[in-house]
Amino acid sequence: MLAVNYTTLRENMKTYMDKITDDYETVIVTRKDNKNVVMLSEEAYNNIMENIHVLGNKSNYDWLMESKAQLENGMASAHELSEAETDE
The missing domain is CATH 3.40.1620.10 (YefM-like domain)
Known part of the structure; x- marks a missing residue:
């Protein structure tokens, strides 16, 4: 700053x-x-506003905090991603 x-x-x-x-x-x-x-910057401002919006909703906040607690308690796992087939 x-x-x-x-x-x-x-x-x-x-x-x-x-x-x-x-x-x-x-x-x-x-x-x-x-x-x-x-x-x-506008980018930083938009990021702040998005965080305020997401965290300002109690159900979103609770869901994020639950997910954070699961991660901190080792209740997360990594998975390989596969490409989706496309119809042409």
Whole structure:
């Protein structure tokens, strides 16, 4: 996570945007009166929103936590995948 003041960001906008999108950085833009702003990539934002949606549903959350507990308790197994035949 990077922190930069507004003036420095404005003078180097492309550089910071490239760091955000290419290096998956989060940038905190510091401003007067502690009215800071956080910049992140659209990909990171969409990921956060998807997690909020999935974990915001109690039945989804419970199912994920049950699956996690099964994995942690060794109740998981690996299987070979086979290709499906296609009709042409």
